[in-house]
Amino acid sequence: MADVLAFAEIRDGQVGKAARETVSAARTLANDLGGAVHVVALGGAGTAGAAGGLGEFGADRIMVAEDAAYELYQPDAATAAVVSTVKSGEYAAVLFPASAQGKDLAPRVAGRLGSGLATEVTAVATEGGSITVKRPMYAGKAIATLRFAAAPALMTVRANVFPAEERPGAGAVEQVPGIEGASRVRVTGFEASERDQLDVTEASVVVAGGRGMQDPENWTLLEDLVEALGDEATLGASRAVVDAGWRPHAEQVGQTGKTVSPNLYFAVGISGAIQHLAGMRTAKVIVAINRDADAPIFNVADYGVVGDLFEIVPALAEEVRRVRQDG
Amino acid sequence: MNTIVCIKRVPDSATRVKVDSDRTGLDPAGVKYTLNPYDEFALEEAIRRKEAAGAGTVTVIGLGPAATSETLRSALAMGADEAVLLSCEGSHDGLPVARALAAEIAGREFDLLLFGKQAIDDDNMQVPQMVAEMLGLPCASVVVGLEISGRDAVAKREVEGGHEIVEFTLPAVVSAQKGLNEPRLPNLKGIMAAKKKPLEEKDVTLEAPSLELVELEEPPAPAAGRIVGEGAGAVPELVAALRQEAKVL
Numbered sequence A: 001m002a003d004v005l006a007f008a009e010i011r012d013g014q015v016g017k018a019a020r021e022t023v024s025a026a027r028t029l030a031n032d033l034g035g036a037v038h039v040v041a042l043g044g045a046g047t048a049g050a051a052g053g054l055g056e057f058g059a060d061r062i063m064v065a066e067d068a069a070y071e072l073y074q075p076d077a078a079t080a081a082v083v084s085t086v087k088s089g090e091y092a093a094v095l096f097p098a099s100a101q102g103k104d105l106a107p108r109v110a111g112r113l114g115s116g117l118a119t120e121v122t123a124v125a126t127e128g129g130s131i132t133v134k135r136p137m138y139a140g141k142a143i144a145t146l147r148f149a150a151a152p153a154l155m156t157v158r159a160n161v162f163p164a165e166e167r168p169g170a171g172a173v174e175q176v177p178g179i180e181g182a183s184r185v186r187v188t189g190f191e192a193s194e195r196d197q198l199d200v201t202e203a204s205v206v207v208a209g210g211r212g213m214q215d216p217e218n219w220t221l222l223e224d225l226v227e228a229l230g231d232e233a234t235l236g237a238s239r240a241v242v243d244a245g246w247r248p249h250a251e252q253v254g255q256t257g258k259t260v261s262p263n264l265y266f267a268v269g270i271s272g273a274i275q276h277l278a279g280m281r282t283a284k285v286i287v288a289i290n291r292d293a294d295a296p297i298f299n300v301a302d303y304g305v306v307g308d309l310f311e312i313v314p315a316l317a318e319e320v321r322r323v324r325q326d327g
Numbered sequence B: 001m002n003t004i005v006c007i008k009r010v011p012d013s014a015t016r017v018k019v020d021s022d023r024t025g026l027d028p029a030g031v032k033y034t035l036n037p038y039d040e041f042a043l044e045e046a047i048r049r050k051e052a053a054g055a056g057t058v059t060v061i062g063l064g065p066a067a068t069s070e071t072l073r074s075a076l077a078m079g080a081d082e083a084v085l086l087s088c089e090g091s092h093d094g095l096p097v098a099r100a101l102a103a104e105i106a107g108r109e110f111d112l113l114l115f116g117k118q119a120i121d122d123d124n125m126q127v128p129q130m131v132a133e134m135l136g137l138p139c140a141s142v143v144v145g146l147e148i149s150g151r152d153a154v155a156k157r158e159v160e161g162g163h164e165i166v167e168f169t170l171p172a173v174v175s176a177q178k179g180l181n182e183p184r185l186p187n188l189k190g191i192m193a194a195k196k197k198p199l200e201e202k203d204v205t206l207e208a209p210s211l212e213l214v215e216l217e218e219p220p221a222p223a224a225g226r227i228v229g230e231g232a233g234a235v236p237e238l239v240a241a242l243r244q245e246a247k248v249l
Ligand SMILES: Cc1cc2nc3c(=O)[nH]c(=O)nc-3n(C[C@H](O)[C@H](O)[C@H](O)COP(=O)(O)OP(=O)(O)OC[C@H]3O[C@@H](n4cnc5c(N)ncnc54)[C@H](O)[C@@H]3O)c2cc1C
Pocket: A209, A210, A211, A212, A213, A237, A238, A239, A240, A241, A252, A253, A254, A255, A256, A257, A258, A268, A269, A270, A271, A272, A273, A274, A275, A276, A279, A289, A290, A291, A292, A295, A307, A308, A309, A310
């Protein structure tokens, strides 16, 4: 009862960060328990090749169901695949990413197995064979410690919490048959958002601009920083610039906008009014860039840089690119 | 169109959360309760479909302590026809709650079984799919658009970077996300009418939790921040701190 199963999310035929982080978290837990890491992945042609790379992140055995029908996430097939794998082994835990797929799938598996599920887990520990986890409740205003009463311990792991670490496992890939039988639901399409941008509530990194940006055209600087920060980053805005018509309301963070809790929040040219803070205070790490050393945003910022944003933001984008390329 | 909507009574999102002295629950002092906001979208959807069809009933089911009946009344005031209170202490754990809801729903006839995508107290985001599995029904979660013609339904579900289109036939389970509709406010006429609508109370006993709540704690107060430096010259140190110290890059 020491093995750990990880669900590897495949999106657009790719193994992404969600899959690597889930497998890495599974590896850490399996090392504590003295077991192996098994992976289940469903996808279209080429999935076996893509999922094979998860061996580098600690997967010992990678079970892949390749079928053109799985090019899009199919909840019922994924549920059946994970449930039958769980039943055929002796798993202490089953890990899913806390992504749209993982959050949809894990409760289905839990419901079918009759197993407990902890969602958006931020820490995992083992104590004498039993597994405990930590997870936020009340929108992060409280943290719960939970102990699983029975195996398997099902959980979705929060993005950006369990870093993808390269720790090679055996990485044996085997093709498993697809799931026979009718699906109750069919995912028939995907519509990309009109604005090809992550929603400010979903992104793990938010670059928010305020009146200090001075002109809507200057947002190219922030867009460039977002691009440097990668796929998980998106733009946010203060109300001042939304009211001015510089940015869409969808980006507004604060009391009358959205509440966000990304891992990293950049407040650029934002003074830090209480109504703005209401929407971003729970961000894990807050960085403020402002030329006024007395701006209230510095009272909540973990890191601050005082100075002209027009000089700091381009340098920041460049430095971020440099370190991300170095790995 | 007969619809069942599962609704939960939760602390208002503006509530200042304080952990109680046992460190396993909330200090009830000063906590204001409300209908879970995502359940409002589910309820609004049910009422609109009934109004559009000109026939059918909307049944709301709430599991929790006696005060949950207030939440059920407010749902009746919005336009639900009948309410069921599954009276018990409630649980932070989704599985026993889903089991009790599924047991109540199993004997009923309906076309749509609606939920909020998430309860804003436990933030579990799991009860709808669990109930769907227990009842063997099609399920779409985090839905922002729903079209039904005859027995065929097409839902739009929110995912990273866009929407998935999900097709299924009724009866089915759908969990509602913000954007599905604009919920109405109860009016005086609705509030008066609600007093005469049936609210049935049943005692239920939840199964033992699959997850034991060991402790609830408030998150650590934010550590005092620091000014890394001035101007572009401070950027390398900032990025190094974000990578090595804060580990967010
Ligand atoms: C009921 C109510 C609800 C509200 N809801 C919201 C809300 O949801 N969200 C929200 O954001 N606000 C909200 N507000 C408005 C809020 O009070 C502030 O007015 C607003 O947040 C200010 O936006 P800002 O920080 O962009 O602008 P300012 O306060 O004008 O700050 C601009 C900052 O940019 C800095 N700056 C200028 N030039 C540079 C430069 N070259 N380099 C570096 N820094 C520079 C300045 O030092 C200053 O600190 C609300 C207000 C009310 C009354």
